[in-house]
Amino acid sequence: MIDHAGAAAEFLGDRTRAKRHDEALWFVRQKRDAAAGSLPEWEALRSHAQRIKEHTLAHLGYYLERFETNARANGIEVYWARDAAECNAIVERLLAEEGARSIVKSKSMLTEECGLNPYLEARGYEVTDTDLGERIIQLAGDRPSHIVLPAIHLSKEEVGTVFHETMGTPEGLSDPEALTRAARRDLRGRFLCADAAITGVNFALAEEGGIVVCTNEGNADLGCAIAPLHIACMGIEKVIPSARELGVFTRLLARSATGQAITAYTSHFHAPRPGGRLAVVIVDNGRSERLRNESELLRCIRCGACMNTCPVYRRSGGHSYGSVTPGPVGSALRASADPADAGSLAFACTLCGSCDAVCPVRIPLHERLRIAREAALAAPTYAPKRRILKLAAWVVRDPRRLEWTAWLWRLADRILPGWILERLGGPWSRERTFPRPAPRRFSEMMEERNG
Amino acid sequence: MRVALFVPCYVDQFYPEAAMATLEVLQAHGCTVEYPRGQTCCGQPFFNNGLLDEAYELAERFVALFEGYDAIVAPSSSCVATVRHRYGTLSDAERFAHICSHTYELCEFLHDVIGPERLRFERPFPLRVGLHNSCHAIRELHEARSSEEMTDPFDKIAAVLAKVPDIEVVPPGRDECCGFGGSFSVMEPEVSAAMGLDRIADHRSNGVDLIAGADRSCLMHMEGLARKRGIPIGFAHVAEILAGRIDPKECKK
Numbered sequence: 001m002i003d004h005a006g007a008a009a010e011f012l013g014d015r016t017r018a019k020r021h022d023e024a025l026w027f028v029r030q031k032r033d034a035a036a037g038s039l040p041e042w043e044a045l046r047s048h049a050q051r052i053k054e055h056t057l058a059h060l061g062y063y064l065e066r067f068e069t070n071a072r073a074n075g076i077e078v079y080w081a082r083d084a085a086e087c088n089a090i091v092e093r094l095l096a097e098e099g100a101r102s103i104v105k106s107k108s109m110l111t112e113e114c115g116l117n118p119y120l121e122a123r124g125y126e127v128t129d130t131d132l133g134e135r136i137i138q139l140a141g142d143r144p145s146h147i148v149l150p151a152i153h154l155s156k157e158e159v160g161t162v163f164h165e166t167m168g169t170p171e172g173l174s175d176p177e178a179l180t181r182a183a184r185r186d187l188r189g190r191f192l193c194a195d196a197a198i199t200g201v202n203f204a205l206a207e208e209g210g211i212v213v214c215t216n217e218g219n220a221d222l223g224c225a226i227a228p229l230h231i232a233c234m235g236i237e238k239v240i241p242s243a244r245e246l247g248v249f250t251r252l253l254a255r256s257a258t259g260q261a262i263t264a265y266t267s268h269f270h271a272p273r274p275g276g277r278l279a280v281v282i283v284d285n286g287r288s289e290r291l292r293n294e295s296e297l298l299r300c301i302r303c304g305a306c307m308n309t310c311p312v313y314r315r316s317g318g319h320s321y322g323s324v325t326p327g328p329v330g331s332a333l334r335a336s337a338d339p340a341d342a343g344s345l346a347f348a349c350t351l352c353g354s355c356d357a358v359c360p361v362r363i364p365l366h367e368r369l370r371i372a373r374e375a376a377l378a379a380p381t382y383a384p385k386r387r388i389l390k391l392a393a394w395v396v397r398d399p400r401r402l403e404w405t406a407w408l409w410r411l412a413d414r415i416l417p418g419w420i421l422e423r424l425g426g427p428w429s430r431e432r433t434f435p436r437p438a439p440r441r442f443s444e445m446m447e448e449r450n451g
Numbered sequence: 452m453r454v455a456l457f458v459p460c461y462v463d464q465f466y467p468e469a470a471m472a473t474l475e476v477l478q479a480h481g482c483t484v485e486y487p488r489g490q491t492c493c494g495q496p497f498f499n500n501g502l503l504d505e506a507y508e509l510a511e512r513f514v515a516l517f518e519g520y521d522a523i524v525a526p527s528s529s530c531v532a533t534v535r536h537r538y539g540t541l542s543d544a545e546r547f548a549h550i551c552s553h554t555y556e557l558c559e560f561l562h563d564v565i566g567p568e569r570l571r572f573e574r575p576f577p578l579r580v581g582l583h584n585s586c587h588a589i590r591e592l593h594e595a596r597s598s599e600e601m602t603d604p605f606d607k608i609a610a611v612l613a614k615v616p617d618i619e620v621v622p623p624g625r626d627e628c629c630g631f632g633g634s635f636s637v638m639e640p641e642v643s644a645a646m647g648l649d650r651i652a653d654h655r656s657n658g659v660d661l662i663a664g665a666d667r668s669c670l671m672h673m674e675g676l677a678r679k680r681g682i683p684i685g686f687a688h689v690a691e692i693l694a695g696r697i698d699p700k701e702c703k704k
Binding site: 033375 | 458679
C-alpha cells in the first residue's frame, strides 16, 4: 500500500536535497510563467486545447479508426492492445519477427506504465533508454521521479558517481557538460548498432495518419533513423483530429513543460522510412473505463507542469507517490483506479488548486482528487479517520453539542498540563502549538449583547 | 442592506476578535448586520474529505439559517468557497442558488459590493504587513490573480487593506499554499510544516512586521509552527487591522 506521508517525511529528512528539489522545480515553474506570459492568447489557447481534447474524446472511436485507416494507407502497421500485457506481447512479437536483440528507446510514459523494459529484459533483449534523464535512471537502477525530468531527484554529484561506476568516467567528475558528453559517446555506439527503436507518441493525427514525437535531445529521431524497425506505443487518448490542431498543443506543451517556446525536435512520422517498418501499438489499459466518469484526466498531454507547481510534490519528491506518474495528475489517475492501495495519494494534496491553474488543457485536478477521496475514505485504512469525521459531523449538526465540545476544550485547556494536551494533539502538535480557546466565544458575546 | 454574518466554528472558538472586527467593519460601512443564532459549520471538512451525506446535511442547515438576507458575509475564504462552489453540486434548488451567489468573504464584499471608493478606515496602521492570500481566496474565489494565470494582475484583499492609512502591504515572493489544507495538516504533518515554514521565511525575508490574511485557518497553522519554534512574528486576520482593533505598537518588532 502506498504511504505517501511516510515516504514524503523520509524525503524531507534530507533537508539539503529537499530544498534543492523544491528550488529546481520552482525555477522550471517560473520559466513556464515567463514563456506562457509571452503569449497574449495563453488563456484562450488553454481553453481551445481543452475543447479540442473534449471533442476528440467524445468521438474517440471515430478518430481512432480514422487514424488507423489513414496510417495503414501510409504503410504504417497498426496494432490494438487491450492492456499492458497485450502491448508488451505485441512489441515482443514485432521484435522477434525482425530478429532484433538490441533496442534503443526514447522516453515513453506509456511503456513505463506497461512495464515494457523489465518485460523485454527478462526475455533477453538489451534495452537502452536514450533520453539522458532516463539513461541516468537506467544506469542507476532507479525509478523516474518526474515524467519530464526523470532524474530531478538526483544531484549532479550523484550522477557523476553513477557514471563513474557504470561508464568509467573519472571519479569525482560532476560537471554536467562533461557528464552529458560521456553519456552521448556511450549512446552513439548503441544507436549505431540498434536493431529496433521504440518511442512513445505525443500526438497521433487522425486525418494525416501520422504520429508526432516531441523530444529535446533528438534521441527519438536518431533511433528511428538508424534501426530498421520503429515501434511507437500510444495510449488511445493521444489522437487529435488533424495537423491543423497540432499547433495548439505544441505551443502549450513545451511552454508548460520547461518554459521553451517549442521542443527542440518535433518529429513527424507519417510513413515508414524506405526499407523500414513503422508499427504503432494503440493501447487502452484502463483508459476506456475512465472515459465514463473521468474523461478529463484523458486530456493530459504529460507536460509535467502540475508536478512543477505542486507545493506538495516539490517537497515530497516523485518517488513518494509510488506510481509511474507522480504529482497531481498521477495521484488523480492512481487514486481513482485503485482507492484501496493508493488512497493516500488522494490526501497528498491541500486542494490549493495551483495544478488546475497551470494545466494546459484545464483538467480540474484538485476536484478529481477531492472526488477520489470519497472512495479512498471507504477503505479500511481510513476507518479511524472516517469515524473521527463522522463524530465531528455529529457534533456540528447541533449547536448545543458544539457548545459542549467547546466547553470541554476550554476545560481541558485550563486543567490539563501542557504535555498531555500535546499528546492529545497528535500529529498537529508534533509540528505546531495549539491555539488557545478564547475566554469567551463570539456567539457568547453576541448572546450577551442581544440579551 | 441586510447582511448576515457567518462566523466559522473555529473562529467562534479561537478567534472571536476576528469575528467582532468583521461585524464592526460591516456596521461602519452602513450594513445592518444580523448574526443568525444556531450557526455551526458550512460543511467544508466533510466536502473536502469525501463525506457527502454529512456535507449535505450541513449545507441544508446553512441554507435554512441564512435564507432571506441580501448578503451573507464571512471572515473566511475557504468557507465561502465551499458555499459558493460546492453547495450547487448538492442541489439545484433556487434557494441554494441564491445562497451560492450571495455569500461573500469580507474583503470581497467590501471591494465588490460596497466598492473601494466608499471604504473608510479610521485608524492608521503604520507597519509593513505581509499579506498571505489563501489558495481558496486566490484560486477559488478569484479575489486575486494567481501567479499561474496569464491575466492582468489584481488583488482585492490588498486593495482593501491599502485603504488603511499609512499601511504598507507586502506580497510574498511565492503565492504558494501554506500547507494547512484542513486534514492535510495532520495526515501529512511533515510536508505541511515544510510548506508553512517556507511561507513564514518568505514573508520574514521581506522584513514584514506581521503576517495577515483573510483566512485565520492558514494563519493558525503558521502561527502554531512559529510558536513551536520560537520564530518571532505576529499574525492577524485582515478584519482586525481594518477595524483598528490591533495596536500597531504591539506588533512592531
